[in-house]
Amino acid sequence: MKLWIAFWNILLKDMRTYYLKPPNVSWGIIFPLAWTGMFFIRSDSGIESILTLLPGMVALSILFGTTSMLAVTVTFEKKNRSFERLLLAPIPFELLMLAKTSGAILFGVANGFVPVIMAAFLVDLSGIGWGSFVLTVFLIAVVSTFLGLFIAVAVSEVFEAQTFSNFFRFPMIFLCGLFFPIEKLPLFLKPLSYALPLTYGVDVLHGTVHGGHTMPFPLDFVILAAFCVGLFAMCLRNIRRRWIA
Amino acid sequence: MIDEKSYIEVRGLTKHFGKVLAVADVDFAVAKGELFGFLGPNGAGKTTIINILTGLAHPDSGTIRIGGIDCTGNSKAAQHLIGVVPDESNLYPELTGFDNLCFCAALYGMKKAERQARARELLNVFGLSGASDRKFGGYSKGMKRKLTIAAGIIHKPVILFLDEPTTGIDVASARHLRQLISDLNKGGTTIFLTTHYIEEAERLCDRIAFIVSGHIVQVDTVEHLVQPIQARHILQIVCANMPQDIQKYLSASFPDLEFTTPGHGLIRVEAEKPVHVGLLVRFIEERGGEVSEARRIRPSLEDIFVRITGIEANHMHKEKEKTGGGR
Numbered sequence A: 001m002k003l004w005i006a007f008w009n010i011l012l013k014d015m016r017t018y019y020l021k022p023p024n025v026s027w028g029i030i031f032p033l034a035w036t037g038m039f040f041i042r043s044d045s046g047i048e049s050i051l052t053l054l055p056g057m058v059a060l061s062i063l064f065g066t067t068s069m070l071a072v073t074v075t076f077e078k079k080n081r082s083f084e085r086l087l088l089a090p091i092p093f094e095l096l097m098l099a100k101t102s103g104a105i106l107f108g109v110a111n112g113f114v115p116v117i118m119a120a121f122l123v124d125l126s127g128i129g130w131g132s133f134v135l136t137v138f139l140i141a142v143v144s145t146f147l148g149l150f151i152a153v154a155v156s157e158v159f160e161a162q163t164f165s166n167f168f169r170f171p172m173i174f175l176c177g178l179f180f181p182i183e184k185l186p187l188f189l190k191p192l193s194y195a196l197p198l199t200y201g202v203d204v205l206h207g208t209v210h211g212g213h214t215m216p217f218p219l220d221f222v223i224l225a226a227f228c229v230g231l232f233a234m235c236l237r238n239i240r241r242r243w244i245a
Numbered sequence B: 001m002i003d004e005k006s007y008i009e010v011r012g013l014t015k016h017f018g019k020v021l022a023v024a025d026v027d028f029a030v031a032k033g034e035l036f037g038f039l040g041p042n043g044a045g046k047t048t049i050i051n052i053l054t055g056l057a058h059p060d061s062g063t064i065r066i067g068g069i070d071c072t073g074n075s076k077a078a079q080h081l082i083g084v085v086p087d088e089s090n091l092y093p094e095l096t097g098f099d100n101l102c103f104c105a106a107l108y109g110m111k112k113a114e115r116q117a118r119a120r121e122l123l124n125v126f127g128l129s130g131a132s133d134r135k136f137g138g139y140s141k142g143m144k145r146k147l148t149i150a151a152g153i154i155h156k157p158v159i160l161f162l163d164e165p166t167t168g169i170d171v172a173s174a175r176h177l178r179q180l181i182s183d184l185n186k187g188g189t190t191i192f193l194t195t196h197y198i199e200e201a202e203r204l205c206d207r208i209a210f211i212v213s214g215h216i217v218q219v220d221t222v223e224h225l226v227q228p229i230q231a232r233h234i235l236q237i238v239c240a241n242m243p244q245d246i247q248k249y250l251s252a253s254f255p256d257l258e259f260t261t262p263g264h265g266l267i268r269v270e271a272e273k274p275v276h277v278g279l280l281v282r283f284i285e286e287r288g289g290e291v292s293e294a295r296r297i298r299p300s301l302e303d304i305f306v307r308i309t310g311i312e313a314n315h316m317h318k319e320k321e322k323t324g325g326g327r
């Protein structure tokens, strides 16, 4: 009960002070909107191409939403020392980091549904397998949040976190099959694609939206989940090593 | 609450930062209900020791018991018993004073009604009620310090760590804070504080540890610490037109007495036996000095600090001025 109060209030504070601020909320809407528009104009295709673009849009919105937030919530609080206040509280370290990241995860999930809601006005989405879709959106949000955390821990300045995360994010747009199938990538880049967690999430999204997946869903889920656990464990280890010296 | 005589017990604590030895094989214990102080100059290792005890840093070696709980290797074990007030405030600039306190209370699992009542109570005690709805980021230095202390005791910890509680705030606020610290201690809270103000340590602490370069050089009550020099006779002479090399001449003529010149126009005399003031004054005036005052001084903690650590007291005072003054 006591731990739950702490967990809930950490999450609530982050929501209030960071995620529900107008600039962030509008960023979550404008960003997917801009990308969708850009792709429509470029591809000259009709309304029906929305379904093939949607998985990439969803993944992109989640990826950018979560990773940029972590850089602020964690790097900034580390720098102004308020993070120490959390480390001093009698909360198990794992739980503390879950509380600190769950705001970003929820923010990512919400961001992921912005393109879905926009698409719903234009095309029929009744063919989507929603169970797998929602689960995947959640797993992508978790995995990109932990990726953001990993980056935030590696740096000490907020601006470094932003730059460093772009270093990861932009290549992932092309490497993870968001808009261009992985098969069309040069051979030497393919191993890199399969080393990135987003590839597996995007695969499921394509599968559930328009049936264009390359791997069995269970395999995708298992690999995504493994990435979540692995990245989280790595983050915890790095934070302990770097911040509790 | 805890069935234990020592609330803090530290053995063989050592910590390096790269090649810098920050804490060198430190042992000490703080009894239940005690107000224990670390007195030492900048870089002595005070903050590092607090960080290790509270779970913000790992020691290289040593054992730690807090509130009877073995915390060696598990700094989380006793965190529910302790409150920590760091040397710099670590609250959230974007939250109001009230919200900051409520949030800190929530970290310790306090229920909503309870934390709001406690936050209001503490804002009142610290004279911050008028600023409770203002953002912490806009507080003055002294207000920040007060709210940081309030946040440290919001969950009524049985052991409180205070890192330089009065550094950088004005005289009246510092006095107010010292009173609050003293009241907390009288209310039963065991307190561990660090300071580089000798007078503060002397006035507040039951026992004091002198710490220099990571070593504890002496630990005792103020009374016991000053005992070895209590019997000594100390005389301070204020003198204008101080003759050149007067200290040398005095030492040569009065071999039983120790002379130092601690400041401009000051001569300090120490001796085992009562000093014959008239003789000294005449000696100085015959050589052109104009003595305006000669008075006996009670040996203070400052004298013993200088004697034991070899650090001049005014060196500590200069540091104090650098960090913003505090008395």
Ligand SMILES: Nc1ncnc2c1ncn2[C@@H]1O[C@H](COP(=O)(O)OP(=O)(O)OP(=O)(O)O)[C@@H](O)[C@H]1O
Pocket (backbone or CB within 6 Å): B017, B020, B021, B022, B040, B041, B042, B043, B044, B045, B046, B047, B048, B049, B087, B196
């Ligand atoms: N994170 C760190 N990295 C490297 N060295 C450190 C670190 N923290 C402390 N030190 C070194 O350890 C020594 C002790 O520092 P500490 O901050 O504990 O001193 P202090 O007694 O609190 O001083 P002050 O009165 O200035 O607060 C210093 O030499 C300091 O440079």
Ligand SMILES: [Mg+2]
Pocket (backbone or CB within 6 Å): B046, B047, B048, B087, B163
């Ligand atoms: Mg310090």
